[in-house]
Amino acid sequence: MDFRIKWLVSVLLIFGGILFCTAQERSKPLVKHVVLIGSDGFGAYAFKKAKAPNLRKMMENGAYTLEARSVLPSSSAVNWASMIMGSGPELHGYTEWGSKTPELPSKVIGDGNIYPTIFSLIHQQLPNTKKGASYSWGGIGYLFEKNMVDIDFNGKTDEETMQKAIEFILTEKPSLTFIHFDQPDGAGHNIGHDTPEYYKEVxxxxxxxxxxxxxxxxNNLMENTVILFSSDHGGVGKGHGGKTLLEVEIPWIIYGKNINSKGKLESSVVTYDTAVTIAHLLGLKIPDFWRGKPILEAIKYEEK
Structure with missing residues (x-):
């Protein structure tokens, strides 16, 4: 009897290992283009008061949660890093608001001499495609592999950042474009979160x-594009980095090709799930050292 049990356990372990390895292999891409839009300091609570018809259009015709969570501390660099690195600060090592290099040694160092981001996965697995970042806060420039992108643009304003990103998308048809907006974070710090000025920036x-x-x-690009909108943190008063839901809860909205039009998601979402979901949509092999998971509830699969 003991022998049979041991044999059965061995078979199950081997089978489980096969399934795990298979899950890590590249899969069929579900979309050609992903646009990741990040808005600094955009707390999920903002939807209670702000007019946001375009984001609400994405929510109604795609999938979303207003209960996604940042990692701690709920501040900028640590969370932007987590968003594109598929892991939290305990692994990538960026732990502070303005981290330019990891305060904690990164568990893994990739070809770009930092913890591997979604850009490095695309660089290695989709080498013939374009990808890049257009951002308003200069701190973003320390968080990705500059030698692996086709655009690295630090705009002076959010409008300039947007225009450069649109030019890149229309000209190059990239697999991934990361667009970072600096507002409403500036209004939150200078005037205060949950103020008329803050909602104006939202x-x-x-x-x-x-x-x-x-x-x-x-330009008929939405036929094969997914847009994912999120943030790094919310805020209370003029600060951030705290442990209240107003600071930690962020929007996570996904819309476009092969995305379920189901509205509110039941899944628990953490910001590092963003990179993994993008990788899954692009059919990339997901590294086992990433800690996020693809939000499969949001994705529509073709029936065989």
Missing amino acids: EKIDALVGKILSALEE
């Missing part, structure tokens, strides 16, 4: 998202 971000959507629709 509405400006929504308008920029609308321009991106229009550009893609007018």
